Amino acid sequence: MTQLLNQDSVSTSNVAALPRRERDRLQRRLDILQAAEIVFSRKGYHDASIEEIARAAEYGTGTVYLYFKDKEALYAELVEDKIRGMVEHIERAAAGASDPIEALRCVVRARMEFFDRNREFFRIYMNVRTEMGRPKGGKWEQIVRLRDRYVELITRLVRAAQRRGLIRKGDARQFAVALTGIMRQLTRDWLRSNNGRSLTDSVDFVADLFLSGALAKR
Amino acid sequence: MTQLLNQDSVSTSNVAALPRRERDRLQRRLDILQAAEIVFSRKGYHDASIEEIARAAEYGTGTVYLYFKDKEALYAELVEDKIRGMVEHIERAAAGASDPIEALRCVVRARMEFFDRNREFFRIYMNVRTEMGRPKGGKWEQIVRLRDRYVELITRLVRAAQRRGLIRKGDARQFAVALTGIMRQLTRDWLRSNNGRSLTDSVDFVADLFLSGALAKR
Amino acid sequence: MTQLLNQDSVSTSNVAALPRRERDRLQRRLDILQAAEIVFSRKGYHDASIEEIARAAEYGTGTVYLYFKDKEALYAELVEDKIRGMVEHIERAAAGASDPIEALRCVVRARMEFFDRNREFFRIYMNVRTEMGRPKGGKWEQIVRLRDRYVELITRLVRAAQRRGLIRKGDARQFAVALTGIMRQLTRDWLRSNNGRSLTDSVDFVADLFLSGALAKR
Amino acid sequence: MTQLLNQDSVSTSNVAALPRRERDRLQRRLDILQAAEIVFSRKGYHDASIEEIARAAEYGTGTVYLYFKDKEALYAELVEDKIRGMVEHIERAAAGASDPIEALRCVVRARMEFFDRNREFFRIYMNVRTEMGRPKGGKWEQIVRLRDRYVELITRLVRAAQRRGLIRKGDARQFAVALTGIMRQLTRDWLRSNNGRSLTDSVDFVADLFLSGALAKR
DNA sequence: TATGAATGAGAGTTCATTCAT
DNA sequence: CATGAATGAACTCTCATTCAT
Numbered sequence: 001m002t003q004l005l006n007q008d009s010v011s012t013s014n015v016a017a018l019p020r021r022e023r024d025r026l027q028r029r030l031d032i033l034q035a036a037e038i039v040f041s042r043k044g045y046h047d048a049s050i051e052e053i054a055r056a057a058e059y060g061t062g063t064v065y066l067y068f069k070d071k072e073a074l075y076a077e078l079v080e081d082k083i084r085g086m087v088e089h090i091e092r093a094a095a096g097a098s099d100p101i102e103a104l105r106c107v108v109r110a111r112m113e114f115f116d117r118n119r120e121f122f123r124i125y126m127n128v129r130t131e132m133g134r135p136k137g138g139k140w141e142q143i144v145r146l147r148d149r150y151v152e153l154i155t156r157l158v159r160a161a162q163r164r165g166l167i168r169k170g171d172a173r174q175f176a177v178a179l180t181g182i183m184r185q186l187t188r189d190w191l192r193s194n195n196g197r198s199l200t201d202s203v204d205f206v207a208d209l210f211l212s213g214a215l216a217k218r
Numbered sequence: 219m220t221q222l223l224n225q226d227s228v229s230t231s232n233v234a235a236l237p238r239r240e241r242d243r244l245q246r247r248l249d250i251l252q253a254a255e256i257v258f259s260r261k262g263y264h265d266a267s268i269e270e271i272a273r274a275a276e277y278g279t280g281t282v283y284l285y286f287k288d289k290e291a292l293y294a295e296l297v298e299d300k301i302r303g304m305v306e307h308i309e310r311a312a313a314g315a316s317d318p319i320e321a322l323r324c325v326v327r328a329r330m331e332f333f334d335r336n337r338e339f340f341r342i343y344m345n346v347r348t349e350m351g352r353p354k355g356g357k358w359e360q361i362v363r364l365r366d367r368y369v370e371l372i373t374r375l376v377r378a379a380q381r382r383g384l385i386r387k388g389d390a391r392q393f394a395v396a397l398t399g400i401m402r403q404l405t406r407d408w409l410r411s412n413n414g415r416s417l418t419d420s421v422d423f424v425a426d427l428f429l430s431g432a433l434a435k436r
Numbered sequence: 437m438t439q440l441l442n443q444d445s446v447s448t449s450n451v452a453a454l455p456r457r458e459r460d461r462l463q464r465r466l467d468i469l470q471a472a473e474i475v476f477s478r479k480g481y482h483d484a485s486i487e488e489i490a491r492a493a494e495y496g497t498g499t500v501y502l503y504f505k506d507k508e509a510l511y512a513e514l515v516e517d518k519i520r521g522m523v524e525h526i527e528r529a530a531a532g533a534s535d536p537i538e539a540l541r542c543v544v545r546a547r548m549e550f551f552d553r554n555r556e557f558f559r560i561y562m563n564v565r566t567e568m569g570r571p572k573g574g575k576w577e578q579i580v581r582l583r584d585r586y587v588e589l590i591t592r593l594v595r596a597a598q599r600r601g602l603i604r605k606g607d608a609r610q611f612a613v614a615l616t617g618i619m620r621q622l623t624r625d626w627l628r629s630n631n632g633r634s635l636t637d638s639v640d641f642v643a644d645l646f647l648s649g650a651l652a653k654r
Numbered sequence: 655m656t657q658l659l660n661q662d663s664v665s666t667s668n669v670a671a672l673p674r675r676e677r678d679r680l681q682r683r684l685d686i687l688q689a690a691e692i693v694f695s696r697k698g699y700h701d702a703s704i705e706e707i708a709r710a711a712e713y714g715t716g717t718v719y720l721y722f723k724d725k726e727a728l729y730a731e732l733v734e735d736k737i738r739g740m741v742e743h744i745e746r747a748a749a750g751a752s753d754p755i756e757a758l759r760c761v762v763r764a765r766m767e768f769f770d771r772n773r774e775f776f777r778i779y780m781n782v783r784t785e786m787g788r789p790k791g792g793k794w795e796q797i798v799r800l801r802d803r804y805v806e807l808i809t810r811l812v813r814a815a816q817r818r819g820l821i822r823k824g825d826a827r828q829f830a831v832a833l834t835g836i837m838r839q840l841t842r843d844w845l846r847s848n849n850g851r852s853l854t855d856s857v858d859f860v861a862d863l864f865l866s867g868a869l870a871k872r
Numbered sequence: 873t874a875t876g877a878a879t880g881a882g883a884g885t886t887c888a889t890t891c892a893t
Numbered sequence: 894c895a896t897g898a899a900t901g902a903a904c905t906c907t908c909a910t911t912c913a914t
Contacts, residue, residue: 719884
């Protein structure tokens, strides 16, 4: 419960190398973000109160507003951090692969691992869009861009595989979207069922289904 | 914007055959549900106010409460109606097919058609789970059961196809979940992109991907 | 439970002798008053709704407004009727007595009897003053006048007794007020304790205490 | 209008001796209670709005809810404070007396003094029971217990006097109830008449009537 | 005349946000 | 900087009253 913003989150990195003032400031931001993650995860956006988040982070209510413009900005920041963490985790995983098909398998594995490790964050991620009325600042665009980066990574891999004749012709992006859909729905189902299994166990199922389809081998 | 609750909604049926009193009552319920659909679609559950819904339906605020216990009940009713409409539409479509594979294609087609016709409802459907803190009444269980009926229909078709050797072995339910995921994500993408194309155009893509996979024919 | 507005209520009398239209009208008024008594008794002024009263009287909501200007007027009418019933009951009782002391005993007995028979009405009577924000019409003055009539009856009896040397000198009205206070508080206590005893059992206690005081005979 | 919650209220005591934080908090509570007393006294429970009370206390609406759970709790607190103030005032008065009869006179005097000083509170006190639908918390029981303490004090005094042969035999509690009834009704009358006289002037009348009765000395 | 569906003003309550300390 | 008490706009929901039928 305490370590929800772990290595997958980017904000933490390099904090140590900054001047003290700056470092303290970032640390407090992080404290609040971590508390926010826990509270938002438990209650959802609307039912979480700033007061509760501040209390969970062991700060005063007003302090939150020194680091985040408003509730929405805090939420958006949190979501952005998380998604960035996921995307970078996936990108790192893909970078190590030698061919597009293997890379796709790595992406699936990395994606599933990330959710395995961030189960609590799941509800936030799955409901980003409607929980609030579109953050006013540019934050929303940033988040969308991050998501796109993820889809585009897959799209590029699909395209590369298509060039090598490993994936049949067709709209590469559509393939990518479909693949993310499979993962997403399995994740959703996994979260709901609440049984002990790990999401990572489904990696092969996902990759096989995506690559070979459901058709029986004749 | 006006025809959101169309033939896909079950409540509308047979209204004409009832005694006048009852018919009027149902009509007003429907007016309010339609207005609610529009407003909830635009603003989400929390940001929609009863006042605004009433106004949109051209009724007074209090009138809404003559037909629905509270905001939550109105929302739940709306969601249930819609999902029931979808599930029944899909079940009808599947019933007409002669073999499981064709049935699956019919299901995909019916599903996509439904979303094509209910674009505005999309956001509600996609975010049913977290918008509110679980309706107290049994409504929620009903909604979950409806969703399950849909997944189970597909699961049964997959299983039937497996028995005939048309789909390879494996957890039938997992196949079903994956298929819904593909559709869902394409729908999501379609909604976002906002281009003129119809979701129904993706039917073959979905079915082919699901059945044959993305692998290039050797 | 059904016969709360019984012989103690004056409205009922002579209904039979009127032209039909007028008689029907009075009958409906009475129906509503009886229903109102039950509902107000059970719920108090604020928590009783016109809808519920109408329903209890087996009329439509709107019908109530054909007979009473508003909720307040209905309540005031009811209270007035009841108090008038009590006052007249008491006056009749006093009229039969041959001397002031006996008359006072009769008054006490009649008063207690009335409450015994109208237990349900008690809460209304005891809280007339503050349950609503002073009826605008002259109704309030009428009610106050009725109450005064009751106090003045006792005052006159006290004064008569004083003239005959049966009651010591002093402000007759103050004696009267004190006597009503004794009765009222015993009634209050009786209602609260809810034991089977009858209020009428206290008649002698009240009269003796009032007349002879609590002092032990030397 | 300003000094309604005076020395008779217990909450006020010792405020000065507390740490500043706590003291401020109590002070604000008191501000609100005082405003509530005025507004409730003028309008009764239902017609008084939190908004109006807050405004009268020169606070924002929400502030009231920082100090009281809800309207009911505010009202109950106020009533309890007041009644506790009265009961303790009376108990102190009784403690100083040397014999039961004198103690009863002291009780009557203290009781009348309290009402003289808290005229505005009168309507609240007189209508505690029905104004609201029974506070949920244990508050109501506390209030009832306070009232009982008051009646029981008198009952004990009556009993003591009976043992000494100063009051004749009989249900001591009934005597006590009767005595409170006399005071209560005189108070009621005094409030209504609105003449300049003081309630305390009636102390002897009450005590004499209760002890010696109204009967003329033969 | 009787009805009861519709109304909307107004209530209690919450909570994101501010700001004096 | 950090605080958390104070704020008040905005919400949901109720119900006395009206009025078309």
